[in-house]
Amino acid sequence: MEIKTNTEGSTLTISVSGRVDTVTAPELEAGLKFGDATKVVIDLADVPYMSSAGLRLMLTAHKTMMAKGGTLQIAGVQPSVKEVFDITGFSDILNII
Amino acid sequence: MTFAANKFARFLPTATFAMAAEYLMGLSDSVICGQIIGEEGLSVINLMQPMFNVVSFVALLVGTGTSVLYAMEMGRFDRRRASELLTQGLWSALGFGLLLMGALALSRNAATAAFGVSGAVLAGAREYWVWFLPCAVLEPLSFYFSSMGYADGDGRVCAGAYIAQLLGNCALSIPLTMRYGYTGCAIGTTVGHLMALCVLLMHLRREENSMAFVRHFSLADTGRICACALGDASIRLCQAGLTLMLNLYIISRFGEGRLPVLAAVLVILGVSEAFDGVATAAQPLASVYIGEGNDRLTRRIMGLAARVSAAEGLVLTLLAVAFPQLVVSMVGITDPSLAEAARTAVRIVSLGLVGTAFVMLLNSYYTFRVREGLAVGVTALATFVLPVALAPAAGWLFGECGVWSALAASPYAAIGLVAVYVAFRCGRRAFPLFLDRARIRASRVYDLVLDTKAICDASATVGRFLGTRRGMDDRKSGLVSLLIEETLMLVKDRNAGRRTHAEISVDWSNGITVVIRDDGKLFDITDADSTASSLRSYLVANLMVAIPARRNMTTTGFNRNMFKL
Numbered sequence: 001m002e003i004k005t006n007t008e009g010s011t012l013t014i015s016v017s018g019r020v021d022t023v024t025a026p027e028l029e030a031g032l033k034f035g036d037a038t039k040v041v042i043d044l045a046d047v048p049y050m051s052s053a054g055l056r057l058m059l060t061a062h063k064t065m066m067a068k069g070g071t072l073q074i075a076g077v078q079p080s081v082k083e084v085f086d087i088t089g090f091s092d093i094l095n096i097i
Numbered sequence: 098m099t100f101a102a103n104k105f106a107r108f109l110p111t112a113t114f115a116m117a118a119e120y121l122m123g124l125s126d127s128v129i130c131g132q133i134i135g136e137e138g139l140s141v142i143n144l145m146q147p148m149f150n151v152v153s154f155v156a157l158l159v160g161t162g163t164s165v166l167y168a169m170e171m172g173r174f175d176r177r178r179a180s181e182l183l184t185q186g187l188w189s190a191l192g193f194g195l196l197l198m199g200a201l202a203l204s205r206n207a208a209t210a211a212f213g214v215s216g217a218v219l220a221g222a223r224e225y226w227v228w229f230l231p232c233a234v235l236e237p238l239s240f241y242f243s244s245m246g247y248a249d250g251d252g253r254v255c256a257g258a259y260i261a262q263l264l265g266n267c268a269l270s271i272p273l274t275m276r277y278g279y280t281g282c283a284i285g286t287t288v289g290h291l292m293a294l295c296v297l298l299m300h301l302r303r304e305e306n307s308m309a310f311v312r313h314f315s316l317a318d319t320g321r322i323c324a325c326a327l328g329d330a331s332i333r334l335c336q337a338g339l340t341l342m343l344n345l346y347i348i349s350r351f352g353e354g355r356l357p358v359l360a361a362v363l364v365i366l367g368v369s370e371a372f373d374g375v376a377t378a379a380q381p382l383a384s385v386y387i388g389e390g391n392d393r394l395t396r397r398i399m400g401l402a403a404r405v406s407a408a409e410g411l412v413l414t415l416l417a418v419a420f421p422q423l424v425v426s427m428v429g430i431t432d433p434s435l436a437e438a439a440r441t442a443v444r445i446v447s448l449g450l451v452g453t454a455f456v457m458l459l460n461s462y463y464t465f466r467v468r469e470g471l472a473v474g475v476t477a478l479a480t481f482v483l484p485v486a487l488a489p490a491a492g493w494l495f496g497e498c499g500v501w502s503a504l505a506a507s508p509y510a511a512i513g514l515v516a517v518y519v520a521f522r523c524g525r526r527a528f529p530l531f532l533d534r535a536r537i538r539a540s541r542v543y544d545l546v547l548d549t550k551a552i553c554d555a556s557a558t559v560g561r562f563l564g565t566r567r568g569m570d571d572r573k574s575g576l577v578s579l580l581i582e583e584t585l586m587l588v589k590d591r592n593a594g595r596r597t598h599a600e601i602s603v604d605w606s607n608g609i610t611v612v613i614r615d616d617g618k619l620f621d622i623t624d625a626d627s628t629a630s631s632l633r634s635y636l637v638a639n640l641m642v643a644i645p646a647r648r649n650m651t652t653t654g655f656n657r658n659m660f661k662l
Contacts, residue, residue, distance in 0.1 A: 080575030
């Protein structure tokens with residue numbers, strides 16, 4: 001798994017590539033540090049697969065940003081990952097663009 | 098070790114022990130009467146042999162037939178039909194048992210008179226006959242529950258039943274024979290059967306019991322049960338026929354004085370019963386895989402069984418070749434020239450044991466496949482037709498050793514003839530297992546011991562394979578990947594601290610079918626209404642809603658979940 005971050009003003013973009021499963025999720029969790037950013041974009045364009053371990057991280061990130069009055073957007077979601085969000089109803093909770 | 102190998106290895110010791118115990122049960126009354134009453138006692142029990150064979154034949158017919166058809170229907174996820182067959186099997190065991198007991202009771206005087214004996218032996222035979230009658234009901238019932246116990250994955254209760262029967266029989270028969278003669282011996286045998294039945298019934302109260310009786314009665318199902326097991330059960334009749342023919346031939350060709358040599362040979366031929374343990378151990382899984390139509394796993398389990406059969410045959414051959422005197426002493430031959438001839442005979446006949454092991458396995462496999470004709474054919478050829486045809490010819494050419502050589506060669510010749518027949522009728526590649534190669538190519542099997550990394554690796558491997566090698570779209574291959582990771586992680590969580598094996602089969606011959614089996618705690622993972630106690634269980638419950646074509650069935654003591662995508 002590869003995680004790249006890019007900050008532009010108060011917007012933090014985290015680009016993830018690779019499978020997010022139970023084994024790799026802790027690695028992603030360590031990379032989800034938002035600092036002072038008020039807007040976070042998690043780019044999943046290169047994530048072909050995400051299991052419940054990844055969903056949990058997305059939900060935690062969403063709650064963290066909501067708590068500090070910021071926003072979290074999830075971008076570039078592939079159809080296979082979108083299906084997981086749809087099955088669980090997370091599509092209605094998360095801000096998927 | 099794979100899931101299938103692990104299950105097979107767990108069944109094998111108890112199944113082999115059960116078959117060995119059955120063999121010893123057959124010998125026990127002869128030994129007890131022989132030792133306590135003397136030669137007259139041995140003669141009486143030997144006269145009873147055809148009656149024992151008929152009762153065993155009926156027991157095998159009902160027990161094996163029901164367990165094979167039951168496991169196959171479970172393999173097809175048709176629990177209702179499996180329960181109907183289970184119920185009809187019980188009616189059949191009870192019905193045949195009662196009919197047999199009635200027939201034996203009515204035919205006692207005529208049958209014993211036909212033995213051509215008189216005096217104390219005739220009186221003894223009639224005495225034993227009366228007290229053995231309840232066994233005509235008890236043996237089919239206990240064999241039925243024993244076979245169903247194996248089919249339901251409970252080898253432990255089955256082994257316990259055989260121990261109870263063997264010990265109960267010996268512990269009671271010895272003092273009772275000393276006090277009451279043949280009556281005591283037969284009572285001991287009957288009580289032994291009753292004890293076995295009581296132990297076997299304990300399976301119905303165990304947590305892992307998945308057998309459920311239903312309101313059902315169908316004589317057509319009884320016919321199906323009997324037809325299915327005809328091959329397996331016919332072994333007993335073939336053995337009885339061969340023994341009779343060999344006795345007559347040896348007496349007429351070499352004289353009555355050579356019968357002790359034949360007795361030693363029969364001990365070796367009788368050992369073949371123990372080979373049935375391999376097939377018994379393979380049967381629960383093999384029948385389920387056949388029912389599922391999973392030829393890849395059928396090939397795997399039968400490959401394992403074939404290797405174990407070969408090893409068993411080889412070990413017994415080496416033992417018989419190295420220590421023939423053990424058999425000679427067992428049958429009580431003391432004359433030096435007879436003993437030498439018997440040792441030679443034991444060595445020669447034992448060379449056929451590997452072939453016999455394969456014949457027994459083929460017979461059982463064709464029974465699992467419901468190819469009754471082939472099952473009967475391979476058995477009849479190896480254990481009756483070829484020995485009866487070849488032995489006199491070989492005896493005429495090469496004397497007594499020729500007879501034994503013909504017995505040793507018969508199983509190999511039978512396998513060769515069946516191979517030629519199958520190749521001629523169904524194509525060269527059909528022998529021996531009748532597997533569909535296209536179906537094997539359209540499936541994959543993954544084995545793992547459940548830990549997080551192994552589960553994620555399997556999930557990734559399956560997803561990658563379906564996506565890149567089978568050209569499946571990312572959405573569908575991702576769903577299969579997700580299904581594997583989430584369900585197996587949930588199984589792993591439920592079995593914390595316990596080594597759990599799992600087997601995943603993926604078949605794309607007709608849509609995508611994923612079957613996940615695990616030997617952890619029994620629970621229904623396909624239940625979409627189960628309480629979600631974690632994000633994972635919530636996701637799994639939602640996955641189940643997204644995959645409507647799904648089934649769960651506890652089979653042979655393990656969880657089995659099937660999903661069609």
